Amino acid sequence: MRTTLQEIQDGESFDIVVVGAGGAGMSAALFGALQGAKVLLLEKTEYVGGTTAFSAGTTWIPNSHHAAEIGVHDDSLAKVGGYLDLAVGERSSAELRRVFLENGPKAVKAIETGTSVRYRARPLHPDYISDLEGSTLRGRALEPLPFDGRLLGERFRLVRPPIPEFTVLGGMMIDRDDVNHLLKLTRSFASFRHAVKLLSRHALDRLRHPRGTRLVMGNALIASLLHSLDARDVPVLTECRLDRLQRGAAGIEALDVSQKGVKRRIVVKGGVILASGGFNRHPERRRALLPGSDPQWCPGAPGHTGQAHDVAEAVGAHYGKPGLSHAFWAPVSIRKRGDGSVAAFPHFILDRGKPGMITVNREGRRFLNESTSYHLFGLGMQEAGVAPAYLVTDAEGLRKYGLGMVRPGGKGLKPFLADGYLVAGSTLAELAGRLGIDAAGLQDSVRRINEYARSGVDLDYRRGTTDYQRVNGDAAQQPNPNLGPIGTAPFYAVRLYPGDIGAATGFATDTDARVLDGDAAPIDGLYAVGNDMHSIMGGTYPGPGITLGPGLTFAYLAAQHAVARARAPQSRDAKSAVA
Incomplete structure (x- = not known):
């Protein structure tokens, strides 16, 4: 198996070259290999996995064969299509959404056939905007099965480790x-x-x-993809970057790449599939598209620098029209690690929506529904101009649910208090003083939430009024699983910031994932998938895994189209012209 660019001949020809080894890129490479194509996979960082390796690995694919395994038989293309029409509307192409819905189940079936990749449907995993018609409580969200990392042997070291704060007992x-x-x-x-x-x-x-070799969530998905690529002898070159694309009369014909001082020109017959992770860490694009958002607030993997986007734009690639937001969001808390790096911990579902938790601004006032989806929470912070916000609970809430990086149980608080990540006060007024927020406002907010906990009705923000919110609450808390009293001293808080978890804006594509130029014409031989592709969700977040689901599906479609192009006579002519 070739693992270095030195082992690739200058001018060597491949059917498909994939740029970026996250979930979408690895899937595209595997789909190509499953069709017998000669595939090369390039990754700029030292690990494979991208942000997928950090994630839960949830993949939103409605109407897959796994839905029936948990008793879901009433979903349909019409039902989910109607849901997306309501959730997304005109923010994205209805045709692209239709192609996704029709081909998603085929992609799942194809990748599970003859590979190590395995999914299952969660018995209860609601769509995020569950008050919209067409939403469901189960069947659309797939998760990867656990994977034994020992099967990778020495290649296990290539899998990007998870965020340390999401592991226990040292890995x-x-x-x-x-x-x-x-x-x-x-x-x-x-x-x-x-x-x-x-x-x-x-x-x-x-x-x-x-670290542990029992891999779950996104790490399990990435490891199973790597195991499957290795079984088909697909070269996976890490620390290898795309430097230039060559576009000729027939489209993309070759690319220049480099790895540790070694440079090669690679001829491509079918196409180059961009899956580099999006623009989020590109300095200029970040300033333009995500103004005011500190890069340290981003919990994504480090590889999505947008460098490959600069290369693609040089041959005519063009971004899609903005939707609701240029990025997907989650509230994060920030802490410096012992090695000097900064941990951005995403607050998805484990704390902020639970009873006995409120989020307030500097005036000590609530400003949103704490139980809403993490994307809407992040957007709500920005719309209100709140950064940081303050997630507040009491001793009982901390014991039951934890608070960010502080785990449930209420023990081991000393280091978090010492470095200021966790702030405590024997009274609400003392806590407010240490946070630098208005004490009267915080006391009034707690008084109101305690009243709502007794009645079960949040008169301010309607917390706990949708299936999604209630599922992520605590069923033991009645009458509303999202509302509980705050009153057991001491009181605690962490600071929250809006963190971008992925790009929603990317390259405009057609239904085969071919990148479009400024005239909306496809650039033959150039594809974009994952967060390099303009999101079909239009910057909205309708359900769990709405980045990985389209990433898998359009990886499947891009690979199919690129393989067909590689086998067409004109592609062979293009190769001869380049050679």
Whole structure:
């Protein structure tokens, strides 16, 4: 298996070259290899996985064969299409959405056939705008099955490690099922047995590996993709960058790449598939498209610098029209690690929407529904001009649900208090003083939320009024699973900032994922998938996995089109002209 550019001949020809080894790029490479194409996969960083490796790996594919496995038989193209029409509207192409919905189930079936990639549907995982007609509680959100990293051998080191704050005991990955078992291990024999199995496996792993090899969520997806690519001898070159694309009469004919001082020109017969992760860390684009957003607030992987976008624009690639937002968002809390790096911890569902939690501004006032989706929460922070916001709870809330990087249980608080990540006060007034916010406002906000907790009705922001919100609350809290009292001293808070978790704006494409130029004409042989492709969701966030779902589907379509192009006579003529 070739792993360095030195092993690639100058002028060597490939059917497909994929730029970027995140979830979408690796899927595109695998789809090409499954069709017998000669594929080369390039990754600029030292790891494969991109932001997918940091994520839950959830993939939104309505009407897949996995939906029936959990008893969902009433979904349909018309139902989900109507839902997207309401959620997205004219912010994106209805035709692109239709192609996604029709081909998503085919992509899932194709990638699971003869590869190591496996999905399952969550029994309960609602669409995010669950009050819209056509939404569902289950069946559309797929998650990768756990994967044994030991199957990769030495290649395990290539998989981008998860965010450290999402692991326990020095590198043990856990998913939402594991969390539930660990929280109940002293109250349930089944949970105790599950926890013992996890801990025993991790103890053995640490004798041989720098971290746990039981991989879940996005790490499991990336590892299974890498295992499948290795089985087909697809060269995966890390620390290798795209320098130039050559466009001729027949479209993209070649590309210049470099790795540690080695340079090669690669001839491409079918096409180049861009999957470099989006523009988010490109300095100029970030300033233009995400003004006021500090790069340290971004919890994504470091590779999405937009450098490949500059190369693509040089041959005519063009961004799509802006939708609701240029990026997808989540509230994050910030803490400096011991090695000097900065951790941006996304607050998805584990704390802010739970009972006994409120989020306030500098006046101590609530300004949004804390239980809404993380994307709408991030947009709400920006619309209100609030950064930071303050996520506040009491001793009971901290014990039950944790607070950001502080885990449930209420123990081990000293280092978080010492560095200021966690702020505490024996009274609400003392907490407000230490945060530098208005004490009277905070006290009044807590008084109001305590009244709402008793009645079950949030008169200010209607918290707990949708299925999505209630599912992410605490069913034990009645009458509203999202509303609970705040009153047990001491009181705690962390600061929240709007963090961009992925690009919504990217290159405009047609239904085969071919990149369009400024005249809306396709650039033959150039494709964009994942966050390099302009989002079909128009900057909205209708459900869990709405980046990975289209990423998988359009990777499937791009690979099909590129393989067909590679096998067409005109592609062979183009190769001869370049050679």
